[in-house]
Amino acid sequence: MQQFASDLAGSTKPDIRLLALDIDGTIAGKSNDIREPVLEAIRAAQKKGVQVAIATGRMFRSALRFHQQVGSTLPLIAYQGAWVQNPSSEKPDRHWSVPREQVLSLLDYFERPDLRSLLSVHFYINDELYVREITPETKAYAERSGIQPIAVGDLRCTLSTEPTKVLALSDDIDLIDQLLGSLQTQYTPAELYLTKSVATFFEATNPAANKGAAVRYLAENVLGLKADNVMAIGDNFNDVEMLEYAGVGVAMGNAPEAVQAIAQWVAPSVELDGAAAAIEEFVL
Numbered sequence: 001m002q003q004f005a006s007d008l009a010g011s012t013k014p015d016i017r018l019l020a021l022d023i024d025g026t027i028a029g030k031s032n033d034i035r036e037p038v039l040e041a042i043r044a045a046q047k048k049g050v051q052v053a054i055a056t057g058r059m060f061r062s063a064l065r066f067h068q069q070v071g072s073t074l075p076l077i078a079y080q081g082a083w084v085q086n087p088s089s090e091k092p093d094r095h096w097s098v099p100r101e102q103v104l105s106l107l108d109y110f111e112r113p114d115l116r117s118l119l120s121v122h123f124y125i126n127d128e129l130y131v132r133e134i135t136p137e138t139k140a141y142a143e144r145s146g147i148q149p150i151a152v153g154d155l156r157c158t159l160s161t162e163p164t165k166v167l168a169l170s171d172d173i174d175l176i177d178q179l180l181g182s183l184q185t186q187y188t189p190a191e192l193y194l195t196k197s198v199a200t201f202f203e204a205t206n207p208a209a210n211k212g213a214a215v216r217y218l219a220e221n222v223l224g225l226k227a228d229n230v231m232a233i234g235d236n237f238n239d240v241e242m243l244e245y246a247g248v249g250v251a252m253g254n255a256p257e258a259v260q261a262i263a264q265w266v267a268p269s270v271e272l273d274g275a276a277a278a279i280e281e282f283v284l
Contacts, residue, residue, distance in 0.1 A: 014247055016283050017229040019045055020077075020215045021275065023056040023066050024198065025235035026252055029270040032144055034069055041276035042070050045283045053077060053218055055211045057165075057197040057238050060085055060092075060127050062145040074218055079124065079165045080195065080238050081214030082205045094217065096206035097162035102192055106204060107155060109183070110168055118175060122167040123155050130158045137169050137200075166204040173199045195238040203238065212241025231282055233267065233275050235259070250278040 019042070021027050027034050027042075034042075042052055054067045055077040064087060067076045075086040075093050085092040103123070110121050120137040123130040129149045131138050142149050152158055170176055179202045184194055193205045215232060219225040232239070232246035235255040243249030243263050251263035252274050260266050265281070267274030 014231070014282060015229055016045075016050055016231045016248065017225050018051045018053060018215075018219050018223060018231070019279065019283065020053045020055045020211075020218075020230060020232040020242055020246065021070070022211075022234040022236075022239050023054065023058060023063060025254055025270050026233055026239075027070075027270070027275050028066065034066065035273055037273040037276045039069070041273075041279040041284070045279050046071065048283065050283055051223060053215065055081070055215055055232070055234075055239075055242060057201075057203060058145060059124060059129065059147060062147050065146075074222065077211060077214040077218070080193065080197070080203065080205050080209055081211045082164050082209035083127070084214055084217065094214070095164065096209045097164055098166055098192070098204060098206055100159055100162050102187070102204075103159060103163055103166060104156070106166055106183075115179075118172065119168045119170050119179075121155060122149070122165075122169070123158055123163040124165040124167070125158055125161050125163050127164075130155060137171060141169065164205070168202045169200050171200055176200055176202050195240075197236055197238040210241040211239060212243075212245040215242045216245055231278075233278055235270065248282050250282075 027038050051074055052070050052072050053074045054063055056063045057080045058078055060078040060083050063076055063078050075084045077084050082096045083092050084094040110119050120135040129147050130152050131149045132155055133151050138149055190207050193207050193210055195203050197203055219230050227245055228247035230246040231248040232242040233250045234243055235252035249263045250265045250267050251260045252267050253269035267278040
């Protein structure tokens with residue numbers, strides 16, 4: 001992977017015109033904000049004519065401040081690509097929801113007697129967060145995301161509108177891994193897109209929605225670019241599709257080994273401003 005960077009030095013450097021950035025674990029670490037060295041690198045890339053896009057699993061409202069901070073003029077990719085919206089518009093440009101039948105099936109699974117007390121379940125509907133109850137995990141999530149959850153008891157009462165995303169979270173990482181493995185045997189990729197955005201988050205979206213498809217839309221449909229003109233930086237399994245699509249796919253040093261393995265280059269960790277190092281290497 002390091003050889004990839006060396007090979008691209010000098011005249012063979014890629015013609016990067018679009019930089020797609022994940023938020024958590026990529027440009028925002030423990031501080032829940034973008035550190036100045038990363039912002040400086042992003043601004044330097046923009047001065048060279050590179051467009052910058054945010055591609056995140058976060059809610060649209062939760063991601064908006066990062067989109068504004070980097071000065072992006074492109075639509076914001078939220079909910080793993082299930083929601084793509086230009087902040088100047090009142091409605092999403094593209095939106096895929098999770099089919100109600102699949103949502104009910106997932107909820108039945110999460111509410112099994114052996115799982116119910118171990119999981120916090122989140123439904124995201126019309127960019128609002130609905131939960132059964134406010135658990136410690138939900139409180140921590142709400143604090144980082146800046147979103148006030150709405151406790152409704154039985155989540156079935158919210159399903160007059162299909163959710164954009166379903167999330168189950170637990171501090172038990174092994175449980176989330178087991179959950180993902182089990183549900184991947186029950187649903188095909190044509191039925192649900194299942195992933196982890198952090199070690200403690202199991203996420204489900206419409207099968208048409210992933211960051212790779214959303215970044216492809218921005219690159220090819222909005223900007224008229226090719227994959228070779230795209231650089232993507234991410235840190236987890238929900239970033240895999242966009243890292244695979246991009247001409248230059250960069251994994252953070254804090255990414256799981258399986259994610260690093262599919263990337264063309266591995267940057268330093270988020271706390272060491274790895275995104276800035278990657279931008280310096282391939283764009284500046």
